[in-house]
Amino acid sequence: MAYCGLRWGELAALEASHADLARRRLEVVESVVEVNGVLTWGAPKGYERRSVPVPAIPLEELRSYLENRESDELLSTGLRGGGVLRDPIFRRAGFDRAAAAVGLEGLVPHELRHTAASRAVASGADVKAVQRMLGHASAALTLDTDADFFDDDLDAVAERLDDAARHVRDGLADHLLTERERPGRRTVRAVLTSG
Template sequence: MSRSDRGTRALHQALPPALRDTVDDFAEHLSRVRNRSAHTVRAYVTDLVSLLDHAVRMGCVDLAELDLSVLRSWLARQRTTGAARTSLARRAASARAFSAWAHRAGLLPADVGAALASPRAHRELPTVLRADQAVALVEAPARRTPPSDPPPTDPPHAHPARTDPTIGPTSAATVDAAAAMDAATVDAAATVDAATVDAAAAAVPLRDRVLLELLYATGVRVSEACGLDVGDVDHGRRVIRVFGKGGRERSVPYGVPAQRALDEWLRRGRPALVGTRSGDALLLGARGGRLNPTTARQIVGGYAEAAGLPRTSPHDLRHSAATHLLEGGADLRAVQELLGHSSLASTQIYTHVSVERLRAAYRQAHPRA
């Protein structure tokens, strides 16, 4: 549990029992009814606990006393503590979502959050790799140095002959034979273990390659890539089935390089890492469980650094995929569908990226720029 999670839990426990129950009911509503992801539920709950803690400090002993002035005071306090505009916008959205739900549930006499304004989040242009940089990144695992062979194990020491006079020569020979059998068993087990370790070590670059290929080829979110099951891959049509935000399902195509990486991973990589915790997960961690998004972010960042590229995250690969699609002539609506954006406005930022890159090329190349 992170420090922020521990802080939220402590504030939650300090709330009056009725407010604690309200927080739990709202979290269940987000998860079960709205089908929000665990990450979204955690963010909304964190904001709500902070809001209710502020309300209690202002003297609101009952939820019905929550009004617009308390919401505004809470946001103002967040701003004075250094919260970014994007964080303030998200927290305002959390407050409005909670207020609307509480009003529908009869916990608030009015939807006090409906009139809550929030600062417009400043949207910075996303980091976008050049096409050659993206190719260098996805091909980086193929250039990874294979692990060195483990040092040979020392042969087990022979058991000394039994010198007890009550044991005859035949018994001593039996003991020596048993010791030799034990040594052979140890050697065989060590050989099997070493082979297993080597196979697992060789599987990791294959896993990394297919992760990078899928992130760039499809533009999926890192949580969507890590949530893929083996059955979500349609090899014949080269399409993956993705479950995005809100549980929305979409089909996303991928290309020949990603198909080759998938084939190699499923043939030689995944069987070496599969274990009792693997289930149907497509991408596995080193211990056999489903690959964690945090680990996936570390993989992307590590290979980018090793390749001498700018600091890169999985979301940067998503940005790069969208931008390269638009620069290659793809329709904006098609890119919206591929990325799983519910609104076209979310996709239009990539047209701004393309224009900025066009301006940069113009300034660099045109004699009268």
């Protein structure tokens, strides 16, 4: 969830055949939700299948994990006897203790989805691509809901603006100039070099 931004129900419904290791993708084709102890299978939220990229580190773990799985077996199973991985049991069995041990008491698995989105945006991923990865209806939803900014994001913005200003000052930013001036507007070069 922290690497791919899957929802709990999407993770719980993934089968071995949904992992395309050659393309480094997980195919989200269904979801399972539990309400009052009853499991209901259906289409993912938004009723759209999607392809989710898998970074190299979890891909290697996934590759070794899939070696002994049949194509119709679930990727994530319950701790005892297989079956669907259920959120409350998973949390009681160790997730909550592990989160508290690293200083994240109260963390819930769904927050790992937010982590994936935030990390993707912070690393420079295109917001529209992150939107597709998460299965959101709009990029605005992605930014408003999942892509919390980190404290150093504003420092990175300042550094990029410094780089752009240095390029203009040093005459390296001719590509920033407009083809034509609009009435009442100065060119980019004039604005950035006029003091």
